[in-house]
Amino acid sequence: MTLKHKCLLILSLFPIISQVCTQTLDYKYYRALDYDRNYVMGWRFNDTHIDFELTVNTLGYVGFGFSDVGLMNPADILIGWISEGNMYLGDYHTLADSRTPYNDTSQDWVIQDGKEVNGTTILRFSRQLVTCDDGDRPITKDRIQLIWSFGGEDPELSNGLVPYHGETKRGSTSIILLESDVMPTSFPPANTFSIPLKNHEYIIPATGSTLQCIVFDLKSMIPEGHLIKYEADITPGNEAFVYRMNLYKCDLNDPSLTYSRFECENEAPNSVKSCKNIVATWSMGAQSFHFPENVGIQIGGQNDASSYVLEIHYSKYQETIDQNGVPMAIPDSSGLQITYTTSPIAHQAGMLELGKVISPGWRQIIPEQENSFTSTSVCSPRCMNWGFATDKTPMKAIAVILKGNDVASAIKVRHFRGNRELPWITVDRKFSNFHQAPRLLTTPVTIEPTDTLMVECTFNTSTRTSITVGGWSRVEETCRATVVYYPAKPFDMCLSWSSYDNLYSTNGTKIPEQRAAAFLGNVTQWDAPMKQQLRNALETSSERSICSSMTRQPAYAIDRYNLPAGSVAYKEPDSSCVTPLV
Incomplete structure (x- = not known):
């Protein structure tokens, strides 16, 4: 040397x-x-x-x-x-x-x-x-x-x-230096306990992406308390394969499902698939998440939901080979460790999932060979008001978890009141799906029941040779943000999809809304004119918001929304460096 x-x-x-x-x-x-x-x-x-x-x-x-x-x-x-x-x-x-x-x-x-x-x-x-x-x-x-x-x-x-x-x-x-998780100075409070929720001895597929769902009954396992911390508990050596985990709660009312394991999308009963009230969410690159002092999510006890569903997303795009060249089976017992307290807390928290719907019928489409392609989801004022139900007390947003896959390069959570945009709740211009850590807001953000929330995602598909569609796997894309807030509302998700009610073909023919999805699915050449038509449609078409709750009937509502004419976008304070005049 x-x-x-x-x-x-x-x-x-x-x-x-x-x-x-x-x-x-x-x-x-x-x-x-x-x-x-x-x-x-x-x-x-x-x-x-x-x-x-x-x-x-x-x-x-x-x-x-x-x-x-x-x-x-x-x-x-x-x-x-x-x-x-x-x-x-x-x-x-x-x-x-x-x-x-x-x-x-x-x-x-x-x-x-x-x-x-x-x-x-x-x-x-x-x-x-x-x-x-x-x-x-x-x-x-x-x-x-x-x-x-x-x-x-x-x-x-x-x-x-x-x-x-x-x-x-x-x-x-x-x-994330300026919005990082922090352990409260009083942590742990008195009467604090931890419990692991794991996927025992699951064999990770050789390649590809899969979602596994495991059902638990916390009502009989722990007394009434509040979740104040959660963290990943990953089998050593499997850190590269466990991509994302969500813990949901709902009333399945079927004891036979407890401790059952399913492939979420193709094997799970509809009741398990629709269990979507998030109480914990973890993505690759995150460490533990502590709720602020005197804040937690209610769990356990006889008044709790009957079931919890742990959803684990495994992602493995290259076979693991042993020294003899033989593919290796990779057993996994990863999961989440949750920490709860039975001591009283002041603020009962909730989690609200925002972003694009993931569904074969409402596919998000991102063209290939794009350095910067933007997609925006909307939670409309009427959906927000529906989610607040009878309690119109403003939300205090305290943390946000941003979620995207391999080609997501920037994610922003936007906040409107009437036709005026307020400061962004959070933004990451250098987003990486290998670091999707919770962002603890330095100052809680007040959200009124008639505000509008948007999740704006920018994608870089410059290395891809075909379109990318919405989905959970890393060859697909997602555009999501989970907002942690208090006081809790009967409000689980507020997602949206574009109606494409202002979509035109490259020859100038307007495509009827009911035919738009099929039309886009049949496009074989995403050249510059077709990409521009898609951009125009996404910018000018109405967005369809769907708001949902596991604890209400009816369990969802759907709205059609456009930003009001003359809406004023938020402009960040100028932090550029200017040389003073001498």
């Missing part, structure tokens, strides 16, 4: 040096960035700044930064260490064609504290969320890719060389 692979040359030596101090700083969030907890990150933020604490199992240097795809170049990076009572910290960037760290024009990291203790280095520092430095990535509510590393030795101050960290002391992770 040549010298340049063993060391990195820092262009411009380390410009920030500070005496070590001993502050006591409290961080709201903590996350281990590696499985062995050798690298633990704490952080906190306000409207303008973010503070970090890195606790790393080394007495050498610590690397940290932000990257587009988890690689060292191009990236926005920081390198720091402790030496002879001083903390050294440098603000750098790398270019697309080089791993050499270049000194940023502006040194924007501010040292707060640093020390070495018991073989561990602790660095604390802060930065503005948006620095206006070309070498810095802005920190927003979007998903961000962190890169990290650490070495066994300090860099050489005399020549600027940083010893290579090696293959095992580096990594990357996706994270």
